[in-house]
Amino acid sequence: MIFESLSDRLQATFKKLRGHGKLTEDDVNEAMREVRMALLEADVNFKVVKEFIKRVKERAIGQDILETLTPAQVVIKIVDEELTNLMGGTQSRLNISPKPPTVIMMAGLQGAGKTTSAGKLGLALKKQGKHPLLVAADIYRPAAVTQLQVLGKQLGIPVFSMPAGTDAVTIAKDSLPYALSHACDVVIIDTAGRLQIDEALMQELRDIKAAVHPHEILLVVDAMTGQESVxxxxxxxxxxxxxxxxxxxxxxxxxGGAALSVKAVTGVPIKFIGLGEKLEPLEVFHPDRMASRILGMGDVLSLVEKAQATFDMEEAKKMEKKLRKDEFTLDDFLSQMQQVKKLGSLENILGLIPGMGGLKKQLAGQDIDLDGKEMRQIEAIIKSMTPKERADISIINGSRRKRIAMGSGTRVQDVNKLLKQFGEMKKMMKKMKKMQKGKKGGFPGLGGMGLPKMPFMR
Known part of the structure; x- marks a missing residue:
């Protein structure tokens, strides 16, 4: 999980503070020592840590305690605000030119994920209704052009390239009239990287900049390299x-020390973050939301945005009708499960819900499947069934169970468990339907009713 060690340390520190009715200067100093150690262990730049602690301490000791907040809550509020400021304060948006095309130049060292990020940025802009063009201007790294072309094909984004031997400046320059003639309103130029910074690399980038006058120059850095990325x-x-x-x-x-240091050291804001290796859009970086996640306060806005982008509202309405009529089948369950999977792993989802960030440790070794392995197994089992079997599980006898197990590469016990759990879900839906009779609106709260285990629980 992002910032996991830092988050754990800070939450432990603030837990101690909550035990105090009134905070003394010594209490604040002790808490700040813990926060300092937590930040340094998270690989945050030493000078950044020193300045951060100074600002928090000045505000915490001189703070008039608000009537609605406990002293500990005031310190947490100050740390939250200062963490947000440290990472840039507010979301930094792309500079979009009023006269297309907007030119975005990507830079970075080899291995940082520059070419993949160019594709992911193109996908993010495409989802916003833009028509991006990827430009293959990395003429040195073997197969760099081919990699971008493959990415473009997978994402449905056109790629501009020129014959081998053409220099990078010419490629970048000639991509602009091509973009205009093909109605592309954003040009993303994937430039060459090096294993380390050298003058030849920088001069080429300066030449490309002078030739195309980019509206945005974005540097791609690898968070795993820590302070080196700063x-x-x-x-x-x-x-x-x-x-x-x-x-x-x-x-x-x-x-996560790099993310906390880069703005303070360079003055350059983080605009996007890349999570995972899947071809998904880059995520917009929100300093305030990230600070909340670090302090264990979740990130509900990001979760809501993910859900809105993932779930089909028309499909949801159809599903509600099926639930009301008790027509929910394994096909419907599979469809819902696949939509939930698009939100990310259960571990990441828990990190976005306030107060749930630490639940992962409590669940370790228990009945919840965090890595999604069992969810993949369920998917295989359902897909090994015939349409009739998915619609009516009562027809699945012993021989059918054996065939389904063989087809999905699982055991008969796994098939039996899924059918049992799905049966329990159907019973619960019938109870809810009875409770709903005579009432308007959605399904009521479940109150003290014992929920059945969901099929991704062991």
Whole structure:
């Protein structure tokens, strides 16, 4: 989980503070020592930590305690606000030109995920109604052009390239009239990287910048490299001038110090983050939401946005009618499960719900399947059934169960368990239907009724 170690340390610190009725200066100093250690262990830049602690301490000690908040809540509120400011304060948006095409130049070292990020950024803009064009201007890395072409094909985004031997500046320059003639309103130029920063790389990037006058220069950095990614951002900004940072592999770094340091050290905001290796749109970086997640307060807005982008409202209405009529089948269940999977892993979803960030540890070794393995098994079992079997599980006898198990690569016991759990769900729906009679609106709260285990619970 993003910032997992930092989040755990900070929440433990604030838990101690909550035990105090009134905070003394010593209490604040002790808490700040813990926060300092937590930030340093998270690989946050030393100077950034020093300045951060100074600001929080000044505000916490001199703060007039609000009547509606406990002293501990005031300190948490201050830390939340200062973390938000540290990461940029507010969301930094792309500079979109009023006269198309908007030119976005991607820069970065090799291995940071620059080419993949170009594709993911194109997908994010496509979902906003834009018509992006990917430009293959990395002429040095073997198969870089082919990689971008494959990405473009998978994402349904056109790719502009030129014959081998054409220099990068010409490719970038010639992509602009091509974009205009093909009604592309955003041009994303994938430039060459190096294993390390050198003058030849920087000069080529400066030449491309001078030739196409980009509206945005975005640097792609790998969060897994920690403070080195901050140093890279500083070097690129000093030489090229950056408008924003795309931080990749953020979910692979439990510390997250780079994300907390880059804006303070370079003055350049993080605009997007990349999570996972799947071809999904880049996520917009919201400093306030990220601060809330670090402090264990969740990120409900991001969860709602994910749900709105994932769930089909017309499909949801049809599903509600089926639930009311007790016509919910395994086909319907599979459809719902596939939509929920699009939200991400259960572990990530828990991290977005206030107060649930620490639940993962409590669930470890218990009945909840966090990694999705059992959900994939359920999908295989349902897909191995005939349409009739999915519509009516009562016809699934012993021989059918054996065939389904063989077809899905599972055991008969696994098939039996799914059928039993689905049967319990159907019973619960009947109870809800009885409770709903004579009432308007959606299904009522379940109150003290014992919920059956969902099929992704062991």
């Amino acid at each position: 140093n890279v951002a500083k070097a690129f900004n000093d030489s090229l001038g950056l408008d924003g940072v795309i931080m990749t592999k953020l979910d692979g770094d439990a510390r």
